[in-house]
Amino acid sequence: MNDLLFSQLSTLVAASVLLFGILLVWRRSLLAYIKVFQWQSTMLTILFAIVAYFGNDPKLYWIGVLLFFLKVIFIPRLLQRFLVQIDVEREVAPYINTATSLVLTGVMVLLAQAMTNPLIRLITLPTRNGLPFAVALIFIGLFVIITRKKAFTQVLGFLVMENGIAMLAVLGTFGIPLIVELGVFLDLLMGFLVMQVFVYQIQGTFESIDVSKLNQLRY
Amino acid sequence: MMIVFHFSLLLSPPLLAALLTYLVRDYRRWVGWSNTILSLISLGAALGFVIRVLVDRHIPTWGLQLDGLGLQDIFRVDGLSALLLICVTTISTLTLVLSPGLGKKDDFSDRPLRQYYISMNLLIAALLLATVANNVGVMWVALEATTIFSAFLIPFKLTKASVEASWKYILINSVGIALAFVGTVLTYFDFVAIAGEADNALNWSVLIATAPRLQPEILKLAFVFLLIGYGTKAGIAPMHTWKPDAYGESPTPLGAMMSSALFAVAMYAILRWKAVVDTAIGHHYTDTLLLILGVFSLGVAAFSAVQTRHYKRMLAYSSVEHTGLICLGFALGAPGLFAALLHLLNHTLAKSFMFFVVGRIEDRYGSNAIDRVRGLGKTMPWTSGLFTAGLLALIGLPPFGLFTSEFALFRAGFSLHHPWLMVVSLTLLAIIFVAFINHLNHMLYGLTPAGVAIGETGNWQLVPLFLCIGSLVILGLTLPTPIALLLNQIVTTIAS
Amino acid sequence: MMQTLFLLTICAYSLGALGAILGGRGQLGRSLVGALAAIGATAGLLLGLTVIFTGQSFTAFVPALLPVGGGLALRLDPLGAFFLSVIGVVAIPASLYGIAYNEIYESERGSLRLLGAMFNLFLLAMSLVTLADNVFTFLLMWEGMSLTSYFLVITESDEAETIRAGNWYIAVTHVGVAFLVAAFLMLTGNASGAFSDLRVHASNLSPLARDLVFLLTLLGFGSKAGIIPLHVWLPRAHPAAPSYVSALMSGVMIKLGIYGLLRVALDFLGGGPAWWGVLVLVVGSVSAVLGVLYALMEHDLKRLLAYHSVENIGIILMGIGAGLLFHSYGSMSLAVLGLVGGLYHTLNHASFKGLLFLGAGSVLHATGTRNMEEMGGLMKRMPWTALFFLIGAAAISALPPLNGFVSEWLVFQALLKGLNIPGIEAAIAMPLAVGMLALTSGLAAACFVKAFGITFLAMPRSHEAESARESPLLMRIGMGMLAAICVVLGPGAIAVIPLLSRILVGLGGLAEVPVSLTEGVSLQVPTSSSQIALPTLALALLLAIGSIPVILKLLRVNFRLRRSESWGCGLTELTPRMEYTATAFAEPLRRVFAELYRPSKELTIDTHPESKYFVQSIAYRSEITPWFDRMLYTPLLHLIGYIANKIRRLQSGLVHLYLLYLALALMGLIFASRWIER
Amino acid sequence: MTNMMSYGLEIGQMLLALALAPGLVGLVRWLKARLQNRLGAPPWQPYLELRKWLAKDVVMSTNASWIFQATPYIVFGSTVTVTLLVPLIATPIAFDAVGDLLVVVYLLLLGTFFLALAGLDAGTAFGGMGASREMTIAAIAEPTIALSISGLAIGSGSTNLGQILTTTLTDPAAAISPSHFLAFAALFIVVLAETGRLPIDNPATHLELTMIHEAMILEYSGRYLALIEWASWTKFLLFLSLLANLFVPWGMATLVTLPTLALATAAWIGKLILLASAIALLETRVAKLRLFRVPELLSLSFVLALLAVTSSLVLK
């Protein structure tokens, strides 16, 4: 009974995390991206709490709190400040238009299902049904990085991918060892900051954050 | 207790050096010397580990028995780690010796220089950490950190090109390394599914012990993620695309670090994981994947080398080539592994050497376009000699070490009945060879462009470079017993 | 004794190299470097001769060096000793010659050091190739030889042409090495790589693998030997190198390709099916004929000689091919005949081609040009060089009683005996080979009439030729030594050939009791009554020629002689421009073989702007592009360029694409992993 | 056969060949004159020419070197050596062991080589032209010679002249094989080329542009000219003898007795006269070929020789 509830809840929340990922593909405004990411991170925090509660793993609460501060409060704030500074609002036309992107997103979800299907049959964890969503989210993050032209959006895509990985970890293993988890967060933070620095530098040197213009180095 | 001291002797000097650089503001020469000396301490500690591994015949391990943190046996130095430690510390010492700051006054201002030293030392620390970490998760964390620190260093001169290169570098590598984390998580997930949750589950020693019971399906998937992830870091084609940009635009010492030490550690990570997967499901699967990527890398490198127009990018393609070769070696059983590790060692030495030489050329000519460098032989006779020697070493000519290791590698390939694969590889190597000789000749001869001074400067820098090429020759003609013992030990533990 | 000689060889060369790096300039430095090389070469020659005469192998093993490849293993058996001796034969004169020749490099800084060092190292590497006794040692020395010779080729690096030549050379060489690595490693398999193990392992290989090894070997060593179409580097590299280096490269280095082929095909693989022999024969025939045909069209003296190396390698291979063919049919004594013919031609070609290159170098030294059309009249200005060159030219044209004739005779005899081999392939291949060999020697004679006649005879065609002076003594000594060898090896064949048949003993199961090709003063073909007695013939010829003036004197014939201008049909003045040029000399043959040469023609006539009937100038250009350049190398380079262009688009500069590759690789491998069994 | 006798025979046949050579050429000239409805010079005219040349001075070009002076001796000496090697009236001879058919061919090539050099030595265009043409034709005639030799060698298993003759003598049936005829035809064409007869070269021409052999020796005079011409006449005799003896050896002495030798000499001279007549007739009939048609003729001879060899291989 408990396991069933656990399973249902975790799958539901995982699905909502994925949903926000898909929303990211749909939206065009940069500000909306930040909002979407914020909501997604919130859902992820909830997922952590659910797993911590049902899985009897108090360590995950702490991680959840850390996650909340980092991804729901700190990073979005930094991103918003950046948007104010550089005064850009919209993503330029991506390499693949929104409609096709959404279709491809669907395909990726199916792909993730197909890929994780054999794995799910191997294990008995109650959270296993959420695994495809995690993998799909990773793919979507990758997809966003590949198809969006603004450095800013790529950073967001990367963050979404990170969310996917975190979701994979929490669903598949109820959290990896703490020391690793802490290291991952540190790296994430550092990585994000470095990327942010570079986005500023790109803005500074190229007077635009359109990465498709960074194509001088070839061959 | 001794072990802790030893580990801290290894890991703390770069951190200390970074701290010192941060604190000491004006006296740059002092910074240079202190960094060099501290890096020598690391080097000494690394040698100490080699002695421990070889002479004492045990595997130094250290960790904290604290619940929930996963710190059990977190540091572990077996033969493979010892080998990598030697690579990393040697190259880092060389890098710090040849970094700007030592020697003549140059035109770098203090602020970027300080930033440079801090990042460089942190990069070295991360590399050392990745090497000694028993926990594959920590290893991942350290490797991710290397991306971050090195990304700081690429736009040292803040040109458009360097910003572009660093963006590509950090984005591609972050994505790649994230995928490697997916692989790590998948394995852990496998482990947890089989053996239940454990704090030390991500310790390599534990993983490899548990490996026979792990589920092949998941491991197969995990290894793909790991291979792509760490392969991005190592620059296996087609994930190599950041290499030419990053190598081409980064300051010379960083190029040396990235192309040798960083690359070596990335390959080390792949090898660690390969060992785990092989123990679980046999080596055929990983071998096949590595062979595919290896030959693909060789092909991409070969044809890219033909058309390249910048000599630093040329070195990047050379790295892709050697990545491919080492991948092949990893996939060719015990003799292949031996050859690949020897090749890794040789390549580390040769490639970093090459970057320093190229740095001298770039300083003089002010461009890294092959077309702009003419008459090198007359302009800088010694440097051009070293450049020629280094390039010949890189394309696998005797009497340099790479000839030996490539030979051993191909021998392994032929003895394992992969003749066609080997023939294809040999053909691709021949193309690379011809392309490089062409570029080399283009640079060596002709008339020095106007405005380029003639004659050598900074001659003291030649001394370490000659030492470098000298060791390559020694490695070509003989194999010092410690290295032979170390390699044999690694081969017996990893490819048993 | 052998130990001492060996150490002396190594030490002399090493000291020579070291000395060249440290000093090596000035009269004394050059002499020292050259003398050390000569000492090394002499010691090597003596070592080789000792092994040949005693039949005892010399071995040395240093496990500490090259441990990865199984240690530095050296063993000099008679076959290797023969080639070591060949090295000595050319290297001694070349070193002495080089001392004087190198003076022209004094003015350029630095290159003389490199030249001296690389020269000594080149000789060392070549010597060690013949000594190598395991795969790794062999390949190491082989590569060392190629690399050092590459540096020697680009000695005159201030010329773009030289660099291009160097590129061609090292490229082809390296591709050859790739073939060799493949061949040797297939042979090695799981064995240790020691040559003794290879012999054992080779017998366990499947027939297909053996064939493959053989083909790879032929390609690999053939590229060094200069078989067509892998010869492209020869006519480019030889002219570019200093002349005495060309002498060594052409006289000796390419022969090591023959050594390798014999070593692998005969020694390791122990011979093979008949088609191996036929293939070698065909390759040899084609190389011989095409080599000489392209030589005929050359007016660059050294390039002409280089093409002749292709030709002579062809002749050597014809002998060896016939030998392999007989070997496959089990007629061992005839196999010895063919192989000895090839080997003897190897020695002979080393001596006369060495001589000719030294002669060409002497001419180059005196006139500063390699273009024959700017020479002429050197006979009177450089009498010694002319005499030596003439001897070389006569020897390479296979004129009796010089050495070239003897070996060609042997090869002919082998081919003629090959006519008795049953089977339609032999019935077609053998007569053609006979015809091609004959055509080759005829054309070679024509070519050397051109080379000698245009270069040395008649009037000087340029100011440089007019003011040419005889070369320094050391250069003449170098040439004189080789000329003497060319003369001696003719009648002296009866002494050398038994040794040659002895060095083949034990290779590929050739008879334990060596087949004797000589009987008294005559060379005797086994299982046939064909024979020649060169000493008698030489004596008869000498007597016949020498007695004529005596007899004429006895007959009190008119011996008055008056010198007058050449008869030019009453021309006011016979100028050098009226002389027959090299181009004109070769024109009939160019027309005869026009189908092969396919010369491009370009005729431009400038007329006066006022009237088209006033011709102001007529320019005629005709060029010959060898077909292998056109058919093989140009397309190959284009293909590589095409692929490279495609591949380079990968690096488009767009980070999105880069990430897409990453994603695709991930997807690809995930799907591939499904299909990979464990 | 004792040594003394055999060496005597050698010297004898050498002298005989040298003595008869001018006469043979005179005979051809005489026959040709008769066929042109002329009276012509008597067959012994060449002897008279020789005597005159030997009495005259030599004029030598100032451009020429010692090659020019040495060449007549080398050409003559090598031809003399060849006369020792070719069995003319008896077989086997002592020099069978010294040289075979290949030696004969290459010794003659030695002469040609130096003659061509001498042609270039004076620096005139004619000499160069002659040298160029001579070497061209010599080179492309070479394969046919070699193949004809092979054809002969297949039967006897040897290139040794004595051996070939003995084989044919003991097995006459072999001589009537198609390959024998083909080889004969091939060699006949080559002989025309090598000895400078029509249709390849015109020995009587005065027109420099059509010359081959003559163009090379335009510079020679006096005794040098005598030696060169004598050598080339001897070469002509030798080639005819080879044709005669190799394909129709009957009549040759196999024992050295006076009657057999006398008979053999008679037979030999008879065969030579027959061949000379054939050549005279041919030279009357045909016109000289354009120089660049010559290779075509020679390739025809090559094909004939090739067919000879392959057919003998296939039929064997």
Add this chain to the structure above:
Amino acid sequence: MPTLLQKILRVGIATEQLDLAETDVVQVVRQVEAKTRRLLGRSLAIREVDAGSCNGCELEITALTNPLYDSERFGIHFVASPRHADLLLVTGPVTRHMEVALRKTYEATPDPKLVVAVGDCAKTCGVFKGSYAIAGSVDRIVPVDVFVAGCPPEPTDLLRGILTALDRWPKS
């Protein structure tokens, strides 16, 4: 081939037989023959030099070699190079252009040698006398042994001239 042979047989020997009629010509010819035999071993090589003639003389000289006269039967023949010649047959007034050529031809001929100047022009320059293009008669250029008069001289005259020249052949 058969037709050719038939024709040869039908024509027979076209050369004038010397013993048919003891004419003046025949006597001369016999003398020539005897003299050449004595002096030159019956072999006389002639090099013809056209030093600017109107080619009338050449026509007659050519006639010497035709089947009718067939000078070859006496051992007289024409050669391609002065190096091979014993006698130079010079025709025409020596033009300026041929002056050097003639002198060189003479130089090129080995000793002993003879020069026979053929035709009136060779002696007097004939109608070309005084022309700006003329260098002078043959004897102004090279030593002449015999002049043969006539415009053009008949073959018999030529033979006679040669005969006279042979009288001057140096005794060895």
